[in-house]
Amino acid sequence: MTGPLKVALLGCGTVGSAVLRVLQDQAGDLGARIGRPVEVAGVAVRRPAHHPDVPAHLLTTDAHGLVTRDDVDLVVEVIGGIEPARSLMLAAFEAGKSVVSANKALLAEDGVALHAAAAKAGVDLYYEAAVAGAIPILRPLRESLVGDQLSRVVGIVNGTTNYILSRMAETGAGFGEALAEATELGYAEADPTADVDGFDAAAKAAILASLAFHTPVSAVDVYREGISTVTATDVARAAEIGCTVKLLAICERVGNGSPTHPGDSVAVRVHPAMIPTSHPLASVGGAFNAVFVEAEAAGQLMFYGQGAGGEPTASAVLGDLVAVARSRVTGAPGPGVTGYANLAVRSMAETPTRYHVSLDVADKPGVLAAVAQEFARHEVSISTVRQTGRGDAATLVIVTHSAPDAALSATIAALREMPAVRGVTSVLRVEGLS
Amino acid sequence: MTGPLKVALLGCGTVGSAVLRVLQDQAGDLGARIGRPVEVAGVAVRRPAHHPDVPAHLLTTDAHGLVTRDDVDLVVEVIGGIEPARSLMLAAFEAGKSVVSANKALLAEDGVALHAAAAKAGVDLYYEAAVAGAIPILRPLRESLVGDQLSRVVGIVNGTTNYILSRMAETGAGFGEALAEATELGYAEADPTADVDGFDAAAKAAILASLAFHTPVSAVDVYREGISTVTATDVARAAEIGCTVKLLAICERVGNGSPTHPGDSVAVRVHPAMIPTSHPLASVGGAFNAVFVEAEAAGQLMFYGQGAGGEPTASAVLGDLVAVARSRVTGAPGPGVTGYANLAVRSMAETPTRYHVSLDVADKPGVLAAVAQEFARHEVSISTVRQTGRGDAATLVIVTHSAPDAALSATIAALREMPAVRGVTSVLRVEGLS
Numbered sequence: 031m032t033g034p035l036k037v038a039l040l041g042c043g044t045v046g047s048a049v050l051r052v053l054q055d056q057a058g059d060l061g062a063r064i065g066r067p068v069e070v071a072g073v074a075v076r077r078p079a080h081h082p083d084v085p086a087h088l089l090t091t092d093a094h095g096l097v098t099r100d101d102v103d104l105v106v107e108v109i110g111g112i113e114p115a116r117s118l119m120l121a122a123f124e125a126g127k128s129v130v131s132a133n134k135a136l137l138a139e140d141g142v143a144l145h146a147a148a149a150k151a152g153v154d155l156y157y158e159a160a161v162a163g164a165i166p167i168l169r170p171l172r173e174s175l176v177g178d179q180l181s182r183v184v185g186i187v188n189g190t191t192n193y194i195l196s197r198m199a200e201t202g203a204g205f206g207e208a209l210a211e212a213t214e215l216g217y218a219e220a221d222p223t224a225d226v227d228g229f230d231a232a233a234k235a236a237i238l239a240s241l242a243f244h245t246p247v248s249a250v251d252v253y254r255e256g257i258s259t260v261t262a263t264d265v266a267r268a269a270e271i272g273c274t275v276k277l278l279a280i281c282e283r284v285g286n287g288s289p290t291h292p293g294d295s296v297a298v299r300v301h302p303a304m305i306p307t308s309h310p311l312a313s314v315g316g317a318f319n320a321v322f323v324e325a326e327a328a329g330q331l332m333f334y335g336q337g338a339g340g341e342p343t344a345s346a347v348l349g350d351l352v353a354v355a356r357s358r359v360t361g362a363p364g365p366g367v368t369g370y371a372n373l374a375v376r377s378m379a380e381t382p383t384r385y386h387v388s389l390d391v392a393d394k395p396g397v398l399a400a401v402a403q404e405f406a407r408h409e410v411s412i413s414t415v416r417q418t419g420r421g422d423a424a425t426l427v428i429v430t431h432s433a434p435d436a437a438l439s440a441t442i443a444a445l446r447e448m449p450a451v452r453g454v455t456s457v458l459r460v461e462g463l464s
Numbered sequence: 465m466t467g468p469l470k471v472a473l474l475g476c477g478t479v480g481s482a483v484l485r486v487l488q489d490q491a492g493d494l495g496a497r498i499g500r501p502v503e504v505a506g507v508a509v510r511r512p513a514h515h516p517d518v519p520a521h522l523l524t525t526d527a528h529g530l531v532t533r534d535d536v537d538l539v540v541e542v543i544g545g546i547e548p549a550r551s552l553m554l555a556a557f558e559a560g561k562s563v564v565s566a567n568k569a570l571l572a573e574d575g576v577a578l579h580a581a582a583a584k585a586g587v588d589l590y591y592e593a594a595v596a597g598a599i600p601i602l603r604p605l606r607e608s609l610v611g612d613q614l615s616r617v618v619g620i621v622n623g624t625t626n627y628i629l630s631r632m633a634e635t636g637a638g639f640g641e642a643l644a645e646a647t648e649l650g651y652a653e654a655d656p657t658a659d660v661d662g663f664d665a666a667a668k669a670a671i672l673a674s675l676a677f678h679t680p681v682s683a684v685d686v687y688r689e690g691i692s693t694v695t696a697t698d699v700a701r702a703a704e705i706g707c708t709v710k711l712l713a714i715c716e717r718v719g720n721g722s723p724t725h726p727g728d729s730v731a732v733r734v735h736p737a738m739i740p741t742s743h744p745l746a747s748v749g750g751a752f753n754a755v756f757v758e759a760e761a762a763g764q765l766m767f768y769g770q771g772a773g774g775e776p777t778a779s780a781v782l783g784d785l786v787a788v789a790r791s792r793v794t795g796a797p798g799p800g801v802t803g804y805a806n807l808a809v810r811s812m813a814e815t816p817t818r819y820h821v822s823l824d825v826a827d828k829p830g831v832l833a834a835v836a837q838e839f840a841r842h843e844v845s846i847s848t849v850r851q852t853g854r855g856d857a858a859t860l861v862i863v864t865h866s867a868p869d870a871a872l873s874a875t876i877a878a879l880r881e882m883p884a885v886r887g888v889t890s891v892l893r894v895e896g897l898s
Contacts, residue, residue, distance in 0.1 A: 059613070060611065063802055065802075164765065166609065170604065170608075177494065177781070177786045326779075327482070327486065328598035328769060329776055330769060331768065331769035333768075335763065335765035336763045336765075342763055349611045349612065351611055362796030371493075
């Protein structure tokens with residue numbers, strides 16, 4: 031086999047167009063790096079008339095036919111969504127073709143079955159572009175850190191919510207106002223649900239956790255809270271305690287101690303949290319992404335870059351494409367994904383977290399004691415208390431130590447019922463405090 | 465072949481001991497990730513009596529015999545230095561064994577020949593640990609970003625000098641004082657030449673440039689200045705213009721325009737420079753390392769983590785070890801290194817840089833005009849001028865636009881000769897200004 035490797039491109043939106051452009055403009059460089067020329071065999075789209083820039087002879091509406099064509103060697107799937115992407119991917123594997131995908135939703139829902147199908151066929155399935163756009167993070171987890179034991183992976187992996195939270199911090203705006211601005215500037219989609227409610231980040235968290243801990247984790251295993259309930263008060267309170275609010279995707283290996291999960295387990299969650307402004311993730315602003323990794327031997331690592339956009343995502347797709355093409359040339363698939371550790375996924379209720387809570391209270395003798403008693407009753411230990419104001423307008427700002435999330439949320443619920451507490455004005459989890 | 469993969473460990477210092485410990489303690493996990501058990505076949509050291517913690521039956525002084533033993537599958541070289549590391553590596557390749565190395569000096573001196581020998585033998589040569597310790601940067605360059613066009617790689621890749629410069633900035637100390645402190649705390653070696661004079665960073669720059677630009681670059685191709693001439697005044701001047709001083713390893717692809725190098729070329733250099741405090745590299749403090757990458761499609765990326773130490777370096781070695789072991793299991797080598805682009809290496813004199821220069825001048829009419837004229841005479845354009853003080857103690861702080869380095873250094877030499885200039889108190893290149 032010395033002819034060119036032929037690539038089937040499924041989908042030609044923002045990312046697909048960028049991939050196609052590079053495949054055509056830099057074919058010489060890519061071929062030299064692969065060790066064999068590479069060319070586009072066809073581009074499957076729903077409406078060929080919408081793609082006047084793509085040479086007509088490449089366009090087809092028959093994606094399945096393209097994927098299974100004998101002369102196609104490799105498949106790039108940038109359609110997104112579950113179907114028909116899944117069926118097309120499985121058809122590609124069955125026909126002995128490796129797949130590069132940017133499809134976080136599909137990989138997070140069905141990664142185990144897809145990896146099994148690829149392994150059975152002896153082909154590659156790579157999807158660096160599915161998490162954090164251009165930032166190389168999946169290959170470092172799969173390969174560079176594969177000789178280490180990871181303890182935590184914490185990511186800012188959704189640019190839309192990071193932009194909104196950054197703007198709220200900069201301008202003091204509320205969520206609604208910042209979202210409207212993001213929509214106007216094109217940082218948020220018309221229906222922003224997938225981003226602001228954390229679905230996008232949860233899919234990415236599932237993928238990160240699967241690779242980091244050699245354990246199958248699906249999107250449904252991920253605890254998820256979005257940012258629509260984050261208020262200007264939350265952001266202001268964060269600043270007062272030297273923190274900033276970020277939507278974090280947190281994947282942790284948790285030691286034993288849980289009665290229902292003997293041995294280690296993993297906890298995977300997406301929620302807004304206050305982090306100290308000195309934390310490397312705190313300065314990741316606007317639409318940028320970053321992933322912070324803690325490993326036993328390597329210590330702390332951070333990966334930073336552009337998390338979205340056609341060109342950055344295309345960079346990740348093309349890196350994977352060169353990798354699977356090299357595998358095709360050598361005749362052996364690249365490293366696969368192992369789920370051998372198969373750790374239990376811990377529920378959010380059992381996951382240790384820390385809370386910040388701000389309370390409006392009357393500054394009367396005994397109020398702090400009563401509040402502290404409520405924390406103690408739930409076996410939640412308090413780290414710091416700060417009281418501001420006097421008389422009827424006093425505010426208590428409390429940061430707890432680590433405790434099971436259920437105990438913390440039960441404490442908050444109980445505080446809301448206390449007569450001495452006029453209102454719970456801000457509740458957010460806190461991460462990254464020593 | 466279903467028996468365990470056997471590893472020969474060459475060298476058992478800080479890194480080697482850490483590698484050996486993980487290989488023994490986490491053999492189960494590593495085996496599961498490789499797909500076959502892995503065990504240590506032997507450990508070659510110079511003085512077995514110095515290694516009471518290593519099981520005696522593993523120790524040998526016959527490194528060559530160990531490397532070529534029939535039952536050895538993979539070789540880990542953590543001896544360092546040029547010989548005998550090079551001969552042992554070549555012997556390993558000849559015997560069909562893949563090599564994992566942490567040897568930046570050897571790879572920077574002789575990478576082309578070693579890669580050729582590995583490719584000829586159909587085996588792998590990986591050395592993630594050689595640059596920036598635990599930070600995955602070589603694999604991302606070799607694989608993740610292989611579908612992109614890189615324009616710049618800028619690294620803080622030497623922890624000793626970064627610690628010294630950080631302390632100079634924090635305490636106002638001079639170089640000698642900060643070096644003494646670093647030596648006392650174990651951050652600098654008794655003979656700090658390799659670190660403070662930039663040899664270590666230059667070797668890493670050569671490796672980074674080779675991978676980033678698919679072009680053979682050796683340590684001798686790297687322009688190198690160390691930090692021993694950086695003064696407390698330089699550091700204070702940097703702070704005054706919103707900058708901080710870092711020792712940078714800079715690998716750039718430079719467009720055409722050079723009379724002696726038509727077409728693109730690469731420029732690779734190591735020197736101290738002022739960078740804006742807002743630059744992501746500016747906050748990389750103490751013994752940490754970071755590598756900043758700019759690519760055409762991916763945009764700006766940064767990789768951050770611990771750059772040295774036994775455990776972090778072992779993490780990188782073990783990641784590579786799993787990779788080469790997987791190749792051994794599949795029977796096909798992993799992706800190699802291409803030097804196909806083979807770009808010319810531009811001399812420092814022709815490399816575009818920017819300078820900061822502080823001058824003590826008499827505040828007399830015409831002095832600024834005379835100074836500006838000297839810049840113009842060398843075709844160096846000035847970006848900003850700030851004058852502080854009056855009368856006999858005036859200071860001019862000038863930041864230039866980009867110009868060939870030779871023009872800038874000629875300008876400085878001419879300024880030193882000007883009667884109106886009482887002294888050139890600080891000269892440093894500036895990077896990362898927009």
